[in-house]
Amino acid sequence: MTAVLQLVGVTQQYGEGELSVSALSGVDLAVERGELVAIMGASGSGKSTLLSIAGGLQKPTTGEVIVEGTYLSTASPSELAALRRRSLGFVFQDFNLIPTLTALENVTLPLELDGFRARAASRAGRDALASVGLADRFDSYPDDLSGGQQQRVAIARAVVGGRRLILADEPTGALDSVTGEAVMKMLRSRVDQGAAGILVTHEARHAAWADRIVFLRDGRIVDQSTRDGADSLLSGIR
Amino acid sequence: MSVRQSLLAILDQGPCYGYQLRAEFDRRTGSTWPLNVGQIYNTLDRLERDGLVEKGDVDEQGHVYWRITDAGSAEVRAWLSSPVERSQGTRDELAIKLAVAATLPGVDVGEVIQTQRLASLRQLQELNRAKYAGANPDGPEELAWSLVVDSMIFATEAEVRWLDHTEQRLASHPQHAMALELSTEKPKRGRPSKSDAASADAADRAQEVTA
Numbered sequence: 001m002t003a004v005l006q007l008v009g010v011t012q013q014y015g016e017g018e019l020s021v022s023a024l025s026g027v028d029l030a031v032e033r034g035e036l037v038a039i040m041g042a043s044g045s046g047k048s049t050l051l052s053i054a055g056g057l058q059k060p061t062t063g064e065v066i067v068e069g070t071y072l073s074t075a076s077p078s079e080l081a082a083l084r085r086r087s088l089g090f091v092f093q094d095f096n097l098i099p100t101l102t103a104l105e106n107v108t109l110p111l112e113l114d115g116f117r118a119r120a121a122s123r124a125g126r127d128a129l130a131s132v133g134l135a136d137r138f139d140s141y142p143d144d145l146s147g148g149q150q151q152r153v154a155i156a157r158a159v160v161g162g163r164r165l166i167l168a169d170e171p172t173g174a175l176d177s178v179t180g181e182a183v184m185k186m187l188r189s190r191v192d193q194g195a196a197g198i199l200v201t202h203e204a205r206h207a208a209w210a211d212r213i214v215f216l217r218d219g220r221i222v223d224q225s226t227r228d229g230a231d232s233l234l235s236g237i238r
Numbered sequence: 239m240s241v242r243q244s245l246l247a248i249l250d251q252g253p254c255y256g257y258q259l260r261a262e263f264d265r266r267t268g269s270t271w272p273l274n275v276g277q278i279y280n281t282l283d284r285l286e287r288d289g290l291v292e293k294g295d296v297d298e299q300g301h302v303y304w305r306i307t308d309a310g311s312a313e314v315r316a317w318l319s320s321p322v323e324r325s326q327g328t329r330d331e332l333a334i335k336l337a338v339a340a341t342l343p344g345v346d347v348g349e350v351i352q353t354q355r356l357a358s359l360r361q362l363q364e365l366n367r368a369k370y371a372g373a374n375p376d377g378p379e380e381l382a383w384s385l386v387v388d389s390m391i392f393a394t395e396a397e398v399r400w401l402d403h404t405e406q407r408l409a410s411h412p413q414h415a416m417a418l419e420l421s422t423e424k425p426k427r428g429r430p431s432k433s434d435a436a437s438a439d440a441a442d443r444a445q446e447v448t449a
Contacts, residue, residue: 204358204359204394204398208362208363
């Protein structure tokens, strides 16, 4: 199986010489289709830097990022922009919806920027919103939606048009625990349907939705947890 | 204790025979703490001794229906309206392990913490997976089960948060731990006398007042 996302020897340094600080040091990471990987670590461990680099928002000092076979280091700015529109979906803690656009318009905007005809974009947008349980809120503006609904719109926007890599930065950070769990369930289900995802979170409860939990400390991957071999607390119950 | 009170609360809904009571308890707790019939009958015997239940009708299959007394109903109301008291004396194995490990020269407490954190996260993954795979979460029995799973999820998460906190506290400590060599001073025999403890308390209070 080929990885949707690969990070190879990724290093990020800020500043130069003696004052330079390594945010990431030699990070290798591969995420496959159907796989959700959670990144955990204390503040300043490099979690958000890793996500920015994986999404092509930031170029690493050294190392290579490969998204669906495209080497980001050699891609032109327009190729990078196209990749972000077609392959990548971002989900942020504070939703980042455009307040003057309806839910549907927020979801279809990246498709229209990518040259989809309005009707095809609208159809894809409606499908994406329906898949996150918002078939009845196409025309609502973000202000008229609850936090959980806004985050679902953001997830629909992240997956619309067959995007296969979802990058989520503390997507439940602004939500209550029940709504946060519903959002995680949705993210999990989108990944199960064939996307790949990276989830940055400091909450163990949400990280546990991932197939793999990667720990960062001082910019290095220090450990990984998989779901295999778990000591079952529930054996014999179900 | 909660088994006794739970069975009583179920009987407050109407008379049940022993096996039926077991089934009712199971479906209200997601079968998370299965009881054997022996435990049920032992509990019923004790409840009867305490005047909280009594034997009632017997059906044609010979099932003895137990019914709650007024005193039993009062006990149910008292149980539901009072908080669960957790005993202070229970030793927390992990807290003791980390506290001791942090005093041992040459022991990497960070490793001890990470080993535990990985195990706790695996448990969380397992719990989430079980919950995610569950059937219609709005059915009453599924809801009962998922409430119990939630309590395990939040308890495990709390442990991970405490581990994170401990790791950060140790990291910010000047020596990253407080390694203690074996003391050369011989400990005094016996328990510390109560009067010593009381006078130390009094001294502390006096200091707080003057501070």
